Amino acid sequence: MSYVMMYDEAATYLHYCDEGIRNLLTFRNLNNHLLHTVLVRIFIEFFGNHPFVIRIPSLLFGLSNIILVYYISRLFFNKFTSVISILLYSSFPILIHFESIARGYSPKITFSLLLFLSCYKYLNMPSKKNMLIVAIVSSLGFLTIFSFILPFFGTLLWVVIQTNNNKILKSKIIVGFIIPTIIYTAIFSLFLYIPSIILSMDFFVYLFNATTTGAKSYGNFPGDVPVIIKGIFNSFFFNNIFIGIFIVCGSAYLSIKKNEIAFLVLSHLITAVALIIIFKALFPARSFIFLVPFILILTSKVIDLFFSKFQNHINLTAPLMQLVFYLIISKNNYLELYHKNSSDLLGVVKYMNEIPIKFKVYLLDAAGFYMTFKYYHKLNNLPVIEHISYEEIEENQKHMYLITYNRSSKSFIGFSKVFTNNSFSIYKSMSHFN
Secondary structure (H helix, E strand, C coil): CCCCCCHHHHHHHHHHHCCCHHHHHCCCCCCCCHHHHHHHHHHHHHHCCCHHHHHHHHHHHHHHHHHHHHHHHHHHCCHHHHHHHHHHHCCCHHHHHHCCCCCCHHHHHHHHHHHHHHHHHHHHCCCHHHHHHHHHHHHHHHHHCHHHHHHHHHHHHHHHHCCCCCHHHHHHHHHHHHHHHHHHHHHHHHHHCHHHHHHHCCHHHHHHHHHHHHHHHHCCCCCCHHHHHHHHHHHHCCCCHHHHHHHHHHHHHHHHCCCHHHHHHHHHHHHHHHHHHHHCCCCCHHHHHHHHHHHHHHHHHHHHHHHHHHHHHHHHHHHHHHHHHHHHHHHHCHHHHCCCCCCCHHHHHHHHCCCCCCCEEEEECCHHHHHHHHHHHHHHCCCCEEEECHHHCCCCCCCEEEEEEECCCCEEEEEEEEEECCEEEEEECCCCCC
């Protein structure tokens, strides 16, 4: 929660939360996680625009996810497995990161877990009421983020798989549940997006362009599939091959044992492959964040198989284990793998506070930090900041402050501009801000 604001977080605030109702609900691209954005705006109205406040909605969804993970684990396994599952969930670096930044990934996990629970309830007590609950949860997921298409169809596929080899029952599920659920979800989602459709005017054009060209920015299909798979593996398991192999092998073992959660994960993977082939586009690793809680539940069951003799001491050992996990995360800087923004950035903000307000500050070839600087500019009433390239620097700009980013040292560098014989050179001054 105390990390520097990231580019997308800052963009969400500047483009949607810091303007009027029209900008808040306007849909320009897939980057506006609408439900989460509205909640952020509400918190800003009451508590201000500090980074901690902006991240509270995501944190609250994250806390609710811990409860849901425990409930799902208890539904299928014993108390020991359930406690281990929330221990892993609350200590897993990728979840700590995505559930503490001001983006819609934390609520996406929430609605994915609720979707699974509502589908499970429907299978045990089929009724139109329970089917409508599934559709409502799904529409809220789509209101949060359009990549909810992955958990939505993955969970519906799991429902079909649960009918096993009973063709009659399977056909009834498809006709009586799957198709109506898709229709109701589409209707409810359309209803929830009505304000955005009216205010955006070109809503469907933006949506079409985003789905046809936006996803292609993450790589070319099928050539970059191995790169995406490697990226997902590294993101999920924080570049730790041993932990990754242990979790994958454990999940595969439980799949062989016909575990329902394992079949759910398998259904999601099949759905992801199908959607990638259909759209001929790749999804970024973060789109699959909803899979992590189910994978950790499976991992908890595998741990239970090996360490069940410690069940009587779990209430004592769990907090100690969690403390150890946090110490390991801190020592190895695992969160830095996800949070790319340099903490040095706040040193630059402090430096900018000393610049006369009449001057401009230019970011030189550091576009990835532009939105973050704009956010802190808004927060601290800093001088005007703009992104600029070497080619755009004009000789008549006698008073300018230049800042660029050194990727090798992961720190910012300040420059001063000096004229020589009607041309200019850029000389480094006060190389680092930390």
